[in-house]
Amino acid sequence: MASSFFSPKTQFENVGDALINREMIKLATKHSDVYVDASRCPENFCSTLNLKNSKEINVINGGTLKLFLMILKMVLSGEQCYYYLSPGGYFGEISGKEHLNKYINFFILIFFYLLGVKICHVGVSYERLEKNFVRLIRLRSKILHSHVLRDKKSAKYSDSLNIRYTSVAPDLAYNIFHDEKKTEKTEKTEKTEKTEKTESICFSFRTDQDPRQLEIVKKLILIIDELTPNNLKYYFYSQVVRDNESMKSLYEFSKKNINRDVEYIEIIGDIDVSLGFFSNVSRIVSNRLHVLLMSGSVGCKLAPSFLDGYNDKILGLFESLDGFTCPAIDMAELSKNKIESIIVDKSDIIKLGLLQKNRLKATYEDIYS
Template identity: 30%
Template sequence: MTATTVETDRGATIAYILLQTAFENVGDALINRQLIEILSRDVEVVIDVSRAPAPFLANLALDARAGITLRRGGLLALVREMIRARQAGKNVLFVLMPGGNRGEKRYDKYVMNRAYNRFLWLMTRFGVRIVQIGASYEALGPRYERLVRERARLMHRLIVRDRLSADYLSHLGVVSHGILPDLAFNLEVDYARLSTAPAPEFAKTIAFSFRTGRGFLSKDEVRDVVAATISAFPEARFKFVSQVESDAAFMKELAEDCRGRIGKAASHEDFSQQLDRYREVYGDCGLLISNRLHALLLGLSVGVQPLAVLRPAGDVKIRGVFESIGLKDRLLDAPVTPLDLSPFQHATIDAGSIADLRDTRRRLQDGIRALIAQSDASSGHNGEARG
């Protein structure tokens, strides 16, 4: 791939963000933090944080970043500021939240989202450009599908994070404008450890991080995965990790059961309120078994070998991401009894996948920068792309 240098006029574009997401999910903090970090390199970023709880804001670490202005006046105040910026001749981007989209909307949420789509339509009348970067889409219900079709027609750019999401939207008759890697790929990665992790380090500590419930693994299926892993590595220590509040009770239960009933060294680690603990939590692990994408990517960034255990034909976003970086062999379908971990006992990430990881980070950063430059240019400002 030919490298592309993209120049942007920093003063020409302002990106506005209204923080409204799954505040209890540290994965959402992770991807929003990376998105804001990349955007703020090239444009001024104005963020309304009036709805965000203090722990979520702490995870974003916004106060230490240049080029970012925080607002607490709510949506209407943000709208007035966007309109004034347009009147001053600025190219205004309203950046919607990244993240996963699946399932169905309750009727009350559906009505609220229909109203929000009307609001977005109104903003386009003022020349505000609606952008979404880093979303995934799978298995939507009829109401959710209608919302997505409606909103997509208002988008200046709809950038998804994997090919499976793009294909799913195409099936719905929705045109996406490109694919960029998951925003978590902006993390620095310990490539050396990924490519050289020795077998003793693998067996030293193994981490689990699972979500359960409808559309995901059942608790019994997760217990089977844990039991098979303990059987395969009887001398290992085990960590049961929750990075989302809703996972904590079951992960804690598994840790207590592992210590009490089975008599193994096990701990429960929770960093749902403290994103930057991920290095401490995963840093001494050799293997991370999970069905949470951002748990797997956080572990990967510190050199932990990832293994995704998923529902057959489910978890599209994880499959899409892993396939894109050459890690399709790290996907296992449940039920997995007996679970054969022998292929992973001496596992490392091969040179090809390391190259894919490096290229993925660069493509993410360059792709967002190019989007801004193209938006500048089409609005009459002097953004220039040079091959």
């Protein structure tokens, strides 16, 4: 059997990043022995990934050097080895010390590539890349065994930058979708779930990409308030530390300016508790990709939101979701008529999500074939 190696380094407090890392590792366990270097991961992140309680995952104590020596030993003994890079969205520029460190890592990857290690980058999207970062990603793409983008928009963007990729497949978060009749609830979700969803709307936004975002979201809340019954509860939810301050601000704004029951919810670093919360909510309005996918997996109606070029991964993902008809809210326009049509839309993505999950499984079969 092959061996797969992981060394997670990400936004450890971000539930969405924890989710895609967990599912990436889980999918690999179906095809190989799995080894995870958890030396850079906080304890709560390890718990979220269920590293220490899983019989299918071997946790390596001793750091990245020990991981690399283990890979070297196995590949020299003739075993097929796979090494996975971090999934998620890539954007912006690299410079200074970060620039140097990324090239050092790249040269290590070249060394493993020459030894026959299959390097994989799965569940990736690209947007707004600057010159130095483009150059590195373009070079690195040439040595990847599997470079799997998570949406067609990223594929088109990569084509324009001459970045090589091997395929386009659904986001790793689709692996949590389950047939409702077959779903087994964990102890944590059972504690937070009710028998039925309450009629409510949950707002969850990142507002750190553009100075206009916070004020635009406030306007959006006021428009939706006009369009929905007063007995509909509003939640203001954060699952990323960097969103806490802005979501609290939106909650306080709503307490003062709209006449309805509002509540602030903060769940950092716990996938199951987040899913339990979403199980009680009927609709999500968000520009956070994994807030949308996690809530969609438990039957929430979705209102994806975007601003200019800042949320291409959301647009790309839903454009790739054949059969999903609900349009996204363009926050640069805030058309009341369009928002109303989205807010009353009855579409959900559970069935479509199950199809995406099967595509994701097929992608992993290709990686290990």
